[in-house]
Amino acid sequence: MGEMSAVGLMGGFWSNQPVRVALAVGGCAALVCAVVGLSTVMRRQAFAGHALSDVSGAGGSAAYLLSINPLFGFLGIAAAAAGLMEWAQVREARERDLLTGVVLGAGLGLAALLLYLDMTVRSVSGAAITVLFGSMFTIPTSIVPVALAVAVAALGASALIFRPLLVTTLSVDLARAQGVSVRTTGLIQALALALAVSLSAMTVGAILSTALLIGPAAAALQVARRPASALALAVLIGLAATWGGVALAYQSYYWTPGHGWPVSFFIVMLIICAYLAASAVASRRAGAPAAVPLSGCQDH
Amino acid sequence: MSTSEAVVALERVAVTFGERPVLREVSFRLEAEQFCALIGTNGSGKTTLLRAILGFIRVQSGRIDRAGGAIGYVPQKIILDPGLPLRARDVVALGLDGARFGTRLPSKERAARVQAMLRAVGAENFAEQRVGALSGGQQQRVLLAHALVRRPKLLLLDEPLANLDVGSTAEIVALLRRLSHEFGAAVLLSAHDMNPLLPAVDRVVYLANGCAVSGKADAVVRTEVLSRLYGYHVDVLRVHGRVVVVAAEARDESRTALERDPVHTIPVP
Ligand SMILES: Nc1ncnc2c1ncn2[C@@H]1O[C@H](COP(=O)(O)OP(=O)(O)O)[C@@H](O)[C@H]1O
Ligand SMILES: [Mg+2]
Numbered sequence: 001m002g003e004m005s006a007v008g009l010m011g012g013f014w015s016n017q018p019v020r021v022a023l024a025v026g027g028c029a030a031l032v033c034a035v036v037g038l039s040t041v042m043r044r045q046a047f048a049g050h051a052l053s054d055v056s057g058a059g060g061s062a063a064y065l066l067s068i069n070p071l072f073g074f075l076g077i078a079a080a081a082a083g084l085m086e087w088a089q090v091r092e093a094r095e096r097d098l099l100t101g102v103v104l105g106a107g108l109g110l111a112a113l114l115l116y117l118d119m120t121v122r123s124v125s126g127a128a129i130t131v132l133f134g135s136m137f138t139i140p141t142s143i144v145p146v147a148l149a150v151a152v153a154a155l156g157a158s159a160l161i162f163r164p165l166l167v168t169t170l171s172v173d174l175a176r177a178q179g180v181s182v183r184t185t186g187l188i189q190a191l192a193l194a195l196a197v198s199l200s201a202m203t204v205g206a207i208l209s210t211a212l213l214i215g216p217a218a219a220a221l222q223v224a225r226r227p228a229s230a231l232a233l234a235v236l237i238g239l240a241a242t243w244g245g246v247a248l249a250y251q252s253y254y255w256t257p258g259h260g261w262p263v264s265f266f267i268v269m270l271i272i273c274a275y276l277a278a279s280a281v282a283s284r285r286a287g288a289p290a291a292v293p294l295s296g297c298q299d300h
Numbered sequence: 301m302s303t304s305e306a307v308v309a310l311e312r313v314a315v316t317f318g319e320r321p322v323l324r325e326v327s328f329r330l331e332a333e334q335f336c337a338l339i340g341t342n343g344s345g346k347t348t349l350l351r352a353i354l355g356f357i358r359v360q361s362g363r364i365d366r367a368g369g370a371i372g373y374v375p376q377k378i379i380l381d382p383g384l385p386l387r388a389r390d391v392v393a394l395g396l397d398g399a400r401f402g403t404r405l406p407s408k409e410r411a412a413r414v415q416a417m418l419r420a421v422g423a424e425n426f427a428e429q430r431v432g433a434l435s436g437g438q439q440q441r442v443l444l445a446h447a448l449v450r451r452p453k454l455l456l457l458d459e460p461l462a463n464l465d466v467g468s469t470a471e472i473v474a475l476l477r478r479l480s481h482e483f484g485a486a487v488l489l490s491a492h493d494m495n496p497l498l499p500a501v502d503r504v505v506y507l508a509n510g511c512a513v514s515g516k517a518d519a520v521v522r523t524e525v526l527s528r529l530y531g532y533h534v535d536v537l538r539v540h541g542r543v544v545v546v547a548a549e550a551r552d553e554s555r556t557a558l559e560r561d562p563v564h565t566i567p568v569p
Contacts, residue, residue: 166386
């Protein structure tokens with residue numbers, strides 16, 4: 001996938017405009033995903049998070065068709081799906097998974113249609129790859145301010161519900177007895193999740209966005225013992241993987257002259273390395289060699 | 301009795317699940333700082349009653365009046381996820397300000413309150429451990445601290461003595477009694493075995509047959525009173541310093557209710 005060849009590699013790493021945009025948008029995505037992903041993993045909603053990112057792909061595809069900012073496309077569909085799932089508010093974990101599966105199927109079907117239309121009606125040949133797997137060096141500069149605004153909104157929402165969400169995660173009954181508005185907290189979390197997923201889909205693509213959302217949080221949760229350290233560690237892993245991925249993809253241009261490697265590949269690989277390292281630390285701490293459960297969402 | 305003193309007052313409360321009435325007509329009141337046991341066999345509706353008081357369940361008829369102020373609750377069955385990055389200390393701190401939106405800076409005063417609460421329930425030794433990794437008894441102490449730290453006027457404890465061995469049962473009862481006085485909270489504590497509680501409680505609410513009688517233990521746990529409540533003859537016996545409630549005659553429907561609970565039952569000849 002020669003995404004860099006379209007842009008050209010002029011000047012050094014830091015003075016290169018596509019690299020700067022990638023660092024900025026990727027940084028926003030990594031930061032927000034680490035924070036929101038943490039509560040998503042703690043609430044055991046990783047599958048819902050994965051479904052939302054995949055479904056957001058339909059929005060990204062629609063954006064090409066309508067010639068609008070793709071971030072708005074991702075966000076629109078993700079918010080609608082998150083709202084629908086939170087509104088249905090299914091209690092049983094099994095039923096929640098079924099509903100999530102149905103939403104996921106519908107969203108992917110829609111994405112398939114829209115991507116087909118992108119290619120046939122609009123003749124946007126790279127749309128499928130860009131929407132599904134991301135193309136960080138082709139992100140338009142105009143997206144940067146929008147991404148920043150989305151990031152600020154998501155972080156603000158997460159800060160607002162930080163403690164009520166922790167109590168709710170611990171136990172819904174304890175939260176209600178304490179006067180937590182569980183419904184409001186859940187809706188705000190769903191909104192933050194939609195914002196995070198759209199940023200992440202913009203960065204590493206709709207399919208891989210789960211990796212950015214779930215990976216750093218899951219790695220941090222293996223070793224952290226308190227909320228603040230889990231948060232700090234997840235953010236560190238997310239930012240390091242994303243910026244490291246951008247740097248590696250830039251470097252890859254010199255490995256295979258003429259075309260670079262996709263950024264998303266490096267980001268996901270770095271996240272998986274962090275996860276494995278965290279597992280190793282956790283199992284050494286526990287004193288016993290533990291199996292490494294890898295989420296089925298990251299089959300790379 | 302004046303209504304003004306009641307921390308919670310129930311009047312002819314009925315709760316039905318689908319077609320099935322679980323509570324038919326429950327009335328009692330709990331006054332400030334009373335330590336009260338809610339006694340009933342398994343399935344008699346103790347959890348349902350506590351959840352109705354909390355407002356989690358809508359009552360079909362009757363009314364529940366609660367005085368203002370915070371309420372503390374320790375549920376019967378609670379599974380704390382061992383994967384959560386929450387130390388026992390964090391859980392107690394969440395009891396203090398977990399319902400507040402937004403972030404706050406750490407405060408010395410709040411930290412001191414949490415520390416004092418951890419000490420009061422004897423949880424200092426495991427305060428730094430992940431709460432999900434603690435034993436059942438340790439978790440119970442942490443959840444008690446979580447409920448008490450905001451100084452509730454009413455503390456609802458659902459079967460806090462279940463799954464404890466005899467030694468720790470006496471210890472926990474003494475602890476609960478002491479804390480309820482120290483914190484000035486009225487306590488309603490459910491149990492299917494009244495024996496460990498009888499020496500410690502101010503009052504008993506005895507739940508059977510969808511109805512309740514309440515009063516001092518001596519006045520409630522009596523053959524005539526409980527026979528009227530059950531709707532058939534039961535004997536209240538004192539054997540080896542324990543109170544047992546025995547169904548005198550084999551009545552199919554009623555016997556199953558009693559026999560579900562071994563503590564209340566002696567096989568009928
Ligand atoms: N949500 C519910 N839906 C239907 N039936 C219920 C529900 N909760 C409790 N019950 C029934 O109500 C009865 C009383 O239950 P519960 O209050 O848990 O009793 P206890 O706590 O005294 O053991 C039981 O027969 C139980 O099956
Ligand atoms: Mg119960």
